[in-house]
Amino acid sequence: MPSKPYKHSAAWNVSWVFIFIAVGSLFVADIEISTFEPWGELSRFFLAIFSPDWTHYKDIGDAILQTLAFAILGVVFGCVVGFALALVFHWRLVRTICALVRAVHELFWALIFLQIFGLHPLTGLLAIGLPYAATFAKIYAEILEEGDKSALQAVDPKTSVISVFFYARLPDLWVHFKTYTLYRLECALRSSTVLGFVGLPTVGYLLSSAFLEGNYTEVWGLLLLFYLIIATIRYWLRPKLLPFYILVSPFIIANDSEISSENMVRFFTEDIIPTPIRNGEGLVELGQWFNELFLTQALPGIANTLILTQIALVITAILTLLFFPLISSHFFKQTGQTMGHTFLVIVRSTPEYILAYILLQLWGPSMLPAIIALAMHNGAIIGHLIGRYSNEITLRIDTVKGGNRYFYELLPRLYGQFLAFLFYRWEIILRESAILGILGIATLGFYIDSAIQDLRLDKAIILIVITALLNVVVDSISRRLRSRLRLKTAVECS
Amino acid sequence: MKKTIILSTLLILFSLISSTTLVAADTQKTLVFSAIPDQDETRLKQRFSGMADYLSKKLNIPVKYVPVKSYSAVVTAFRNNQVQLAWFGGLSGVQARLRVTDSQAIAQGIEDTQFHSYIIAHHSTGLKKGDDLPKGIAGKTFTFGSKGSTSGRLMPQFYIEKAFNKKTDAIFKRVGFSGNHSRTIALVQTGAYQIGAVNFKVWDKALKDGKVDLEKVSVIWKTPAYPDYQWTIRGDVDASWGEGFSKKVQAALLDLKDEALLSKFPRSGFIKAENSDYQPIVDTAKSIGLID
Numbered sequence: 001m002p003s004k005p006y007k008h009s010a011a012w013n014v015s016w017v018f019i020f021i022a023v024g025s026l027f028v029a030d031i032e033i034s035t036f037e038p039w040g041e042l043s044r045f046f047l048a049i050f051s052p053d054w055t056h057y058k059d060i061g062d063a064i065l066q067t068l069a070f071a072i073l074g075v076v077f078g079c080v081v082g083f084a085l086a087l088v089f090h091w092r093l094v095r096t097i098c099a100l101v102r103a104v105h106e107l108f109w110a111l112i113f114l115q116i117f118g119l120h121p122l123t124g125l126l127a128i129g130l131p132y133a134a135t136f137a138k139i140y141a142e143i144l145e146e147g148d149k150s151a152l153q154a155v156d157p158k159t160s161v162i163s164v165f166f167y168a169r170l171p172d173l174w175v176h177f178k179t180y181t182l183y184r185l186e187c188a189l190r191s192s193t194v195l196g197f198v199g200l201p202t203v204g205y206l207l208s209s210a211f212l213e214g215n216y217t218e219v220w221g222l223l224l225l226f227y228l229i230i231a232t233i234r235y236w237l238r239p240k241l242l243p244f245y246i247l248v249s250p251f252i253i254a255n256d257s258e259i260s261s262e263n264m265v266r267f268f269t270e271d272i273i274p275t276p277i278r279n280g281e282g283l284v285e286l287g288q289w290f291n292e293l294f295l296t297q298a299l300p301g302i303a304n305t306l307i308l309t310q311i312a313l314v315i316t317a318i319l320t321l322l323f324f325p326l327i328s329s330h331f332f333k334q335t336g337q338t339m340g341h342t343f344l345v346i347v348r349s350t351p352e353y354i355l356a357y358i359l360l361q362l363w364g365p366s367m368l369p370a371i372i373a374l375a376m377h378n379g380a381i382i383g384h385l386i387g388r389y390s391n392e393i394t395l396r397i398d399t400v401k402g403g404n405r406y407f408y409e410l411l412p413r414l415y416g417q418f419l420a421f422l423f424y425r426w427e428i429i430l431r432e433s434a435i436l437g438i439l440g441i442a443t444l445g446f447y448i449d450s451a452i453q454d455l456r457l458d459k460a461i462i463l464i465v466i467t468a469l470l471n472v473v474v475d476s477i478s479r480r481l482r483s484r485l486r487l488k489t490a491v492e493c494s
Numbered sequence: 495m496k497k498t499i500i501l502s503t504l505l506i507l508f509s510l511i512s513s514t515t516l517v518a519a520d521t522q523k524t525l526v527f528s529a530i531p532d533q534d535e536t537r538l539k540q541r542f543s544g545m546a547d548y549l550s551k552k553l554n555i556p557v558k559y560v561p562v563k564s565y566s567a568v569v570t571a572f573r574n575n576q577v578q579l580a581w582f583g584g585l586s587g588v589q590a591r592l593r594v595t596d597s598q599a600i601a602q603g604i605e606d607t608q609f610h611s612y613i614i615a616h617h618s619t620g621l622k623k624g625d626d627l628p629k630g631i632a633g634k635t636f637t638f639g640s641k642g643s644t645s646g647r648l649m650p651q652f653y654i655e656k657a658f659n660k661k662t663d664a665i666f667k668r669v670g671f672s673g674n675h676s677r678t679i680a681l682v683q684t685g686a687y688q689i690g691a692v693n694f695k696v697w698d699k700a701l702k703d704g705k706v707d708l709e710k711v712s713v714i715w716k717t718p719a720y721p722d723y724q725w726t727i728r729g730d731v732d733a734s735w736g737e738g739f740s741k742k743v744q745a746a747l748l749d750l751k752d753e754a755l756l757s758k759f760p761r762s763g764f765i766k767a768e769n770s771d772y773q774p775i776v777d778t779a780k781s782i783g784l785i786d
Contacts, residue, residue, distance in 0.1 A: 034635055034668065036618065036685020114567060118576040119560060199563035208563070209535040212677050256524070257560075257576045275786060364635075364686045365670050440670050453566045453641035454784060455589055 011419055011485055022314035025307040031371070034364030041362045048216035052224050059206060064225060067202040069249035070121075070195070071188035074128025076246055078188075079181050081129070082136025089141035101134035103471035105435045106191045107353070108445075108464050110198050111452055116267045121253040124200045128191050132184060139180055147173045186233060190351040193226060197353065197438075207354065211361060223350075230349045271457040278458075293459055297451075298466050301437070301444035305470065308367050308374075308433040308443055309426070315375035316382065316429065317422055321411075323383025328390045330410060340387070348380035356436050365440040373436070374429055382421045389417055420487035427475040434467045444470075523734055524556040525549070525743075528572070529581035530565045532643065533676040533696055541758040542581075548755060552746040555735065565642030569593065578731050579743065584609070584644035584722040584775040589785065591769055596729030599769050600744040602721070603761030607771075609722035610694040611645045613654075613715040614678075616685045621714045627657045628714050636666040637687040639678050644722050644775065646675055650691030652778050653717050676700065683711040699760050720774055724767045 035041065054060060088094050110127035117123045151168040159168075196204020203222055210218040229236075270278065276285040325331040326340030352373045359369030395409055437445025444467045451460035481487075527549075529542055542559040550557040560577060562568050569590045571577045582590060591597050613631070615621045621628050631654075639646020651662055658665050670687060672678040675696035682690040683706065694716070700706050725747055732739045747764045750756060756763060779785045 034686065036616065041684065115570055118571050118574045119562070120576075197563070199567055205563070212673060213534045213536065214680060257526075260575065263574045365668070450641055453564065455566055455569060455593075 011415060014481065014485065015419070018310070018317075019314055022310045025310045029307050029311060029371075030366045031368040032364075032366045033368060034366060035362065038363045045216050045219075045358070045362060049220045049224075051217050052221040053215070053217035054221045054225075056206075056218070060203075060222065060225065063196070063201060063203045063206050063222075064229070065252050066200070067189065067192045067196075067204075068229070068245075069252035070124045070128060070200065070202060071185060071192040072245050073125055073249045073253065074132055074192065075181065075185050075188045077125060077129030078132030078136050078184070079140075081133035083140055085133065085137035086140035086144060089137055094137070098134040098137045099472055099475070100468050102131055102138070103431065103468035103475070104131060104464060105431050106131055107194065107198060107435050107438065108448065108467070110195050110200065111448070111460070112464070114199065115271065115452075115457060116264055117259050118263075119199070119255065119257045120259045121250075121255060122259065124192070124195055124202075124253065127195060127200075128188055132188065136181075136184070140177065143173055143176045143180070144169070147176065182233075182237070185237065186230060186349075189230060189233075190349070194351050194353045197357070204354070208357070211357065227346060227349055231345065267457075272461045274458045274462075275456075290462075293462060297447040297459070298444075298463060300442060301434075301447045301463065302466070302470060304367075304441070305430065305433050305437075305443040305467075308370055308436070308441070309430045309474075311367070312371050312374035312378070312429050312433065313422065313426055315371055316378040316425065317418075319375050319379025320382040320386060320418065320422070323379055324387040324390060324414075325406065327384065327387035328410075330390060330393075330395065330405060341384075344380045344384045344387075347376050348384065350377065352377040352432050353435065353439075357439055360439050360441075367441055370433065370436045370439075370441050370443075374432055378425050378429060382418070382425060385421055386414055386418055390414055416485070416487055419485065420482060423478045423482050423487065426478045427471055430474050431471055434470075522555055524558050525553070525579060525731075525735070526558050526560055526577045527579035527581070528560050528562055528568050528577040530568050530583050530586050530640075530642070531561065531563060531674060532565075532583065532640070532646070532693065533674050535561065537676075537758070541755075544752075544755045544758065548750065548752065549743070549746055552749070553742060565640050569642075572597075572726070572728070575728065575730075578728045578734075580726055582724060582726050583642075584720065584724070584772055585648045585779055585784065586642055586644070587724050587726050588772050588775050588779065589642075590726055591772075592785070594728055597726055598729065598740065599724045599726050599767040599772065600740060601747040601764040602724040602767035602771070603759060604763050604765055605695060605761055606722045606724060606767075607765075608719040609645060610719060611650045611653075611717045612692050612694050612697050612713045613650065613717075614682050614690050614692055614697070614711055615714045616682050616688045617710050617712070618685060619688050621689075623712070623714050626715075627654065629657075631689050631714075632658065632665050633667055634688040635668040635670070636662070636689045636691075637670040637672045637678055637681055638691055639672055639675050639693070641671050643675075643693075644720075645693040646678065646691055647671075648775070648779060648782070648784060649717055649720055652782055654691075655782065679706060679711065683707060685710075689714075695760060720778075721771050724772070725764070 085094055085098060089098075106127050109130055110123060113123040113126050117126075147169065149169075151172060152164065155164055155168045192200070192202050193204045193207070196202035196206070197208045199205065203226055207219060207222050210216075210222065274286060274289060276282075276289045323344060327337050327344060329337065332340060355377060356370050356373035359372055363369050390410055393410065393413055395405070399405060399409055434444040434448075437443035437447065438449045440446065444463060448460050448463045448467070451457070451463060527542075527546070529538065531538060538561060542561075546557045546559045560571070562571065565583070565586050568577070568580055568582065569586055572580050572590045573593045580587075580590065587599060591599070613627065615631070615634075619630065619634060621630050638650065641647060654662055654665065662669050666689070668687075672681050672687075672690070675693045678687075678690040678692045679697065679700055681687050697706070697713070701708075725743075727740045727743055729740075731743070744766070748766065750764055776785070
């Protein structure tokens with residue numbers, strides 16, 4: 001009987017397609033280290049870790065309070081609004097709006113709100129709160145959808161909706177809501193820090209100033225405190241203290257700048273209206289205007305964003321495969337795993353924006369710093385998840401060791417989950433790739449930032465919308481791939 | 495559980511509302527000013543906290559300086575009336591006055607009537623100073639200062655493109671934006687970029703302070719003169735602080751004789767300015783497409 005020819009699995013084929021795209025992208029990508037003495041600067045930077053500088057402790061203390069306050073209020077706003085939206089998430093309109101809002105990165109939101117509210121605290125509050133609300137809406141809806149419904153079915157149909165929710169649903173779902181919301185608070189601390197780079201009074205503000213002046217000792221003073229806050233989150237974030245935090249936060253972020261409705265109206269009726277329309281020109285001029293914007297900025301921006309994303313995705317995959325054994329009980333004993341954990345926590349707590357910023361200062365502006373930053377951050381996140389996942393697998397007592405155990409026992413069992421997480425992060429990596437343009441790499445963010453610096457908000461808004469659409473497209477491809485490959489992801493990866 | 499949830503919802507609502515309406519109830523309105531972040535922030539803080547004290551004493555009202563992260567943010571804050579007075583560069587001043595009708599340039603540094611940019615190069619390029627722009631800069635890596643800078647972008651871009659009759663993207667191997675002038679000097683000195691464009695006052699001051707290593711980086715060309723920095727004030731300040739307020743601010747600026755404070759700008763003194771002084775900037779910005 002002729003044997004059937006061996007057929008590779010779909011996951012295998014998809015993996016190779018992605019690797020080929022990434023290798024192809026490497027040929028067109030600019031990945032040169034352009035600085036004259038990159039390694040001297042890098043060692044100067046890392047040596048400064050031994051002499052962290054906290055001289056400006058007053059400024060630092062204030063910036064930390066601001067960072068915490070913006071993060072807490074942003075998450076509170078996000079989870080209240082997000083929860084309300086989750087209840088009506090079956091409406092297509094709500095889903096679409098949420099997807100678009102989510103597709104725009106916090107930093108872009110901040111740049112938009114800076115135009116509307118200026119230095120008013122609403123800028124930071126909404127820059128975090130709005131995209132977070134859209135994310136919460138989606139995840140909360142998933143939790144409601146997938147949660148245990150047995151209690152619900154036992155309830156008397158005449159019971160009021162509110163009672164049903166509080167007594168039959170919330171008790172079962174509470175822990176999911178809590179875990180996810182807490183996780184987002186950690187993300188919000190990162191977001192809030194990064195917003196300092198565009199002018200919010202958070203840790204990022206001091207961090208970017210210290211960097212621009214080459215004060216690496218001060219940079220480390222700030223970074224170490226930042227890690228400390230993230231690492232101790234579960235000690236200071238007690239449910240009982242939460243009302244207190246929420247109550248004092250507004251007083252921390254309050255400043256005396258005012259907002260005027262005039263500015264808001266002008267933003268929507270003038271600033272973002274394409275120049276040809278504002279000048280009363282015809283459709284032909286509008287077409288030309290758009291054409292030029294699309295061909296000279298959007299198109300190269302999209303190309304570079306995708307190139308960066310695809311390379312970073314595959315490198316993320318490689319790093320994940322290297323990172324996960326560090327915390328896996330199949331490879332290391334307790335002490336080893338603890339060290340692995342510490343390493344992964346530090347790498348993933350460093351916002352990719354800051355990581356890219358650091359590497360750009362040291363190596364010069366090419367895609368390389370961005371690729372490394374994206375891959376390190378995301379690799380550490382997925383590595384952590386896969387590592388934890390691997391600990392749930394029990395191998396036979398007489399199983400093989402070392403490389404054989406890695407390649408023949410664990411990898412095949414973890415590969416589906418690994419791909420699922422990667423595809424889940426794909427869209428997030430894309431969003432980050434766009435944002436890193438603000439640092440000078442020619443992705444969409446570069447053109448958006450340039451348009452804002454030239455005070456051409458009409459162009460900036462169109463480019464932001466294009467970025468959002470690109471994100472939505474990639475997200476839907478990723479969803480299709482995941483369902484084709486029958487991959488399931490946990491919400492914790494978003 | 496129900497109670498705590500309702501309670502926390504109320505708390506949240508309360509705090510959200512209060513955070514957006516909390517405004518210090520000042521008896522006297524504070525004059526808020528800002529400035530383009532053209533160099534190291536430590537330097538800016540020293541300079542402008544001194545300026546705030548000086549103006550406050552002179553004008554007899556509270557005066558506050560707010561730092562911002564980008565040139566465009568100053569223009570936006572000025573336009574939104576979150577700052578009423580600003581120390582702008584030539585280009586940012588023009589952009590601001592285009593957006594706030596009846597705002598006025600009221601004072602400029604004595605040196606700002608004859609401002610220059612330097613083109614600087616890393617020693618490894620082997621380029622030497624010349625009366626004309628050295629053609630050898632073509633094909634090198636190049637950094638401007640901030641995207642919205644006059645001396646770090648607009649003017650150097652204009653003169654370089656004029657000399658080569660090509661766009662800067664086509665002349666250089668790589669074009670970047672360092673962020674500010676101090677950073678441009680640092681980046682060219684380390685060789686992160688081979689060539690850079692920098693504000694001549696910032697360069698001279700850095701040289702005097704011993705922050706430049708002439709073995710590694712040197713000036714290879716000086717642009718022709720153009721008008722640059724100026725103090726610009728909103729037209730509606732008289733309505734808030736009384737008739738003739740902008741004249742008072744102008745007088746206070748022209749009257750500044752404190753050598754220590756002036757040296758932080760660094761300027762030898764302030765003289766009168768008018769919007770029309772900056773027509774050359776408007777024309778240049780239009781010609782390279784930075785304003786419509």
